[in-house]
Amino acid sequence: MAPVAPRSGDAIFASVEHVNAELFTLTYGAIVRQLLTDLEEVEEVNKQLDQMGYNIGVRLIDEFLAKSNVSRCVDFKETADVIAKIGFKMFLGVGASVTNWDADGTCCSIVLEDNPLVDFVELPDTCQGLYYCNILSGVVRGALEMVSMKTEVTWVRDMLRGDDAFELQVKLLKQVPEEYPYKDDE
Amino acid sequence: MATTACFIIVSRNDIPIYETDAGSATKREDASQMHQFILHAALDIVQDLAWTTSAMYLKAIDRFNDMVVSVYVTAGHTRFMLLHDSRNDDGIKSFFQEVHELYIKILLNPLYLPGSRITSSHFDTKVRALARKYL
Numbered sequence: 611m612a613p614v615a616p617r618s619g620d621a622i623f624a625s626v627e628h629v630n631a632e633l634f635t636l637t638y639g640a641i642v643r644q645l646l647t648d649l650e651e652v653e654e655v656n657k658q659l660d661q662m663g664y665n666i667g668v669r670l671i672d673e674f675l676a677k678s679n680v681s682r683c684v685d686f687k688e689t690a691d692v693i694a695k696i697g698f699k700m701f702l703g704v705g706a707s708v709t710n711w712d713a714d715g716t717c718c719s720i721v722l723e724d725n726p727l728v729d730f731v732e733l734p735d736t737c738q739g740l741y742y743c744n745i746l747s748g749v750v751r752g753a754l755e756m757v758s759m760k761t762e763v764t765w766v767r768d769m770l771r772g773d774d775a776f777e778l779q780v781k782l783l784k785q786v787p788e789e790y791p792y793k794d795d796e
Numbered sequence: 797m798a799t800t801a802c803f804i805i806v807s808r809n810d811i812p813i814y815e816t817d818a819g820s821a822t823k824r825e826d827a828s829q830m831h832q833f834i835l836h837a838a839l840d841i842v843q844d845l846a847w848t849t850s851a852m853y854l855k856a857i858d859r860f861n862d863m864v865v866s867v868y869v870t871a872g873h874t875r876f877m878l879l880h881d882s883r884n885d886d887g888i889k890s891f892f893q894e895v896h897e898l899y900i901k902i903l904l905n906p907l908y909l910p911g912s913r914i915t916s917s918h919f920d921t922k923v924r925a926l927a928r929k930y931l
């Protein structure tokens with residue numbers, strides 16, 4: 611069977627079911643709000659959001675691969691491009707660009723043009739250390755881990771903290787070789 | 797030139813959550829206490845009036861010497877109260893409507909607890925700008 615051509619992020623986004631943007635934004639807001647109340651410490655909330663994102667990511671990657679028809683990426687550069695151009699477009703409906711590559715191609719930045727999660731949000735003085743969108747970094751980390759890439763994902767720029775864009779730094783720590791779980795003669 | 801004295805937002809639990817002296821310079825030293833006093837006194841009238849009309853803008857509901865209290869009540873029973881001595885009804889109405897928009901944005905912020913103080917500096921700047929524009 612001939613490999614199917616990968617579909618563009620726009621096309622997939624148009625074909626999946628949508629949920630009202632405000633409902634989505636406010637639901638996420640309610641989650642963060644509740645975490646802040648329950649955990650009290652902003653640092654803990656960051657961790658928890660990241661963990662929640664990770665759990666989403668490890669599941670989301672399957673849906674992503676099923677719907678997007680992308681094949682194996684040759685290098686990390688291509689992976690980052692696919693995340694930015696197809697992944698973000700498909701699930702969030704926003705485009706993203708990849709910049710700031712380091713010399714050996716293991717660390718780059720994904721810059722979000724728009725972020726539906728933060729509509730209406732303004733950080734009060736009491737939660738200055740909060741990474742409001744930390745769930746996104748978790749999603750990327752979780753998804754990449756399932757395709758055998760250990761990464762570290764951190765926020766470099768955050769509009770809620772007064773920066774001019776949302777920038778997610780993705781750093782490839784190591785590539786875990788895929789192992790066939792059984793011996794040939796078993 | 798007419799002057800505006802003071803603008804406050806009172807939550808549904810009768811707690812003031814935002815205050816600004818939107819207009820020109822105050823004349824008397826105790827003016828701010830005086831303004832608060834007048835606005836507090838007007839709250840009772842608002843309570844009675846709010847249920848007699850379906851309009852949110854209640855127009856001028858009370859006066860004290862040469863100053864007038866205009867009030868706008870949102871659906872959630874948050875009251876915007878403006879103390880002024882101008883007769884610029886249209887401007888005040890537009891002012892209230894635009895502040896209402898801003899207030900809704902504040903309310904939609906998941907990190908803002910309804911009924912707590914509005915500390916956003918962004919909101920403050922916008923309200924002051926609106927006051928300069930309309931009042």
